[in-house]
Amino acid sequence: MQRYIQQLSGFYLDGEDGLATESSPLRINAPGTIGESARMYTALEKRISSAQEMESIGLRYGFFYGPGTWYWTDGAFSRLLSQGEVPLIGTGRSIFSFIHVDDAAQATVAALTAPAGLYNVVDSQPTKMSEWLPAYARWIGSDVPPDFDEQEAARLMGEESVYYQNSLTGACNPKALQMLGLSPQRLPWLGE
Numbered sequence: 001m002q003r004y005i006q007q008l009s010g011f012y013l014d015g016e017d018g019l020a021t022e023s024s025p026l027r028i029n030a031p032g033t034i035g036e037s038a039r040m041y042t043a044l045e046k047r048i049s050s051a052q053e054m055e056s057i058g059l060r061y062g063f064f065y066g067p068g069t070w071y072w073t074d075g076a077f078s079r080l081l082s083q084g085e086v087p088l089i090g091t092g093r094s095i096f097s098f099i100h101v102d103d104a105a106q107a108t109v110a111a112l113t114a115p116a117g118l119y120n121v122v123d124s125q126p127t128k129m130s131e132w133l134p135a136y137a138r139w140i141g142s143d144v145p146p147d148f149d150e151q152e153a154a155r156l157m158g159e160e161s162v163y164y165q166n167s168l169t170g171a172c173n174p175k176a177l178q179m180l181g182l183s184p185q186r187l188p189w190l191g192e
Contacts, residue, residue: 002053002054002055003054003055003056003057003112003116004048004051004054004055004056004057005056005057005058005059005108005111005112006044006045006048006056006057006058006059007059007061008041008044008045008058008059008060008061008118009026009037009038009041009060009061010060010061010062010097010099010120010121010122010171011061011062011063011096011097011168011170011171012026012027012030012034012037012038012041012168013025013026013027013060013120013169013171014026014027014169015095015169015170015171016169018169019095019097019126019169019170019171019172020120020169020170020171020172021120021171021172021175022060022117022118022119022120022175024171025042026038026039026041026042026045027167027168028042030160030163030167031158031159031160031163032158032159032160032163033160034160034163034164044058045058045118055116056116057111057114057116057117057118057119058117058118058119059104059107059108059111059119059121060118060119060120060121060122060171061099061104061121061122062096062097062098062099062120062121062122062123062171063096063097063098063099064098064099064100064101064104065098065099065100065101065187066100066101066102067101068101069101071098071136073139073140078140078142081136081137081140081142081145082140082142084143084145084146086133086145087145087146087147087148087153088129088130088133088134088145088146088147088148088165089148089149089150089153089157089161089162089165089166090148090149090150090153090162090165090166091130091166092128092129092130092131092133092165092166093128093129093130093165093166093167094128094129094164094165094166094167094168094169094170095126095127095128095129095168095169095170096126096127096128096129096132096168096170097120097122097123097126097170097171097173098122098123098125098187099121099122099123099184100123100184100185102185103121103123103182103183103184103185104121106180106181106182106183107119107121107176107180107182108121110179110180110181110182111180114179114180115179119175119176119179119180120171120172120173120175120176121173121176121180121182122170122171122172122173122176122184123173123184123185123186123187124173124177124184125184125186125187125190126170126171126172127170127187127190129165129166131190132187132189132190133145135189135190135191136189138189139188139189140189150162150166153165
């Protein structure tokens with residue numbers, strides 16, 4: 001039987017009051033591009049789950065970090081943060097799940113022989129935005145980001161920005177740890 005491996009999103013999942021599992025849906029009703037992306041990934045998940053002629057694996061990757069990514073010392077996020085363009089909005093209660101690109105690559109190789117299905121390929125340190133953002137700023141030697149209240153942020157940056165920093169739930173990874181042998185690195189900006 002043929003095998004198909006699909007890259008999916010592990011960061012727009014809806015874990016409701018906890019971390020998202022592989023059975024959690026995506027946030028299809030979220031505003032702006034978050035909702036658009038969630039609907040696109042939902043369609044991809046439906047397509048691979050209904051494929052009769054092949055074994056399908058869906059890898060729901062967290063936010064990539066590491067060399068050459070958005071979240072790295074020389075990445076675009078670091079530049080924006082250093083320029084004071086990334087505030088902390090409201091209480092920053094969104095939970096983020098990251099994954100180092102090396103760990104994502106290892107999981108992808110393991111998926112070649114793993115049982116079919118969905119896997120949350122995320123780190124083991126789901127962290128609130130209000131905790132990781134200031135730590136990240138210190139890690140790159142930047143000033144701590146300014147605080148914006150939600151109303152001010154919605155007016156200046158749109159509803160999607162408020163949602164992004166205050167509504168994401170993060171994801172858990174026990175299935176990937178067991179079935180893919182995932183052993184994620186610790187986030188460098190959170191220290192030991």
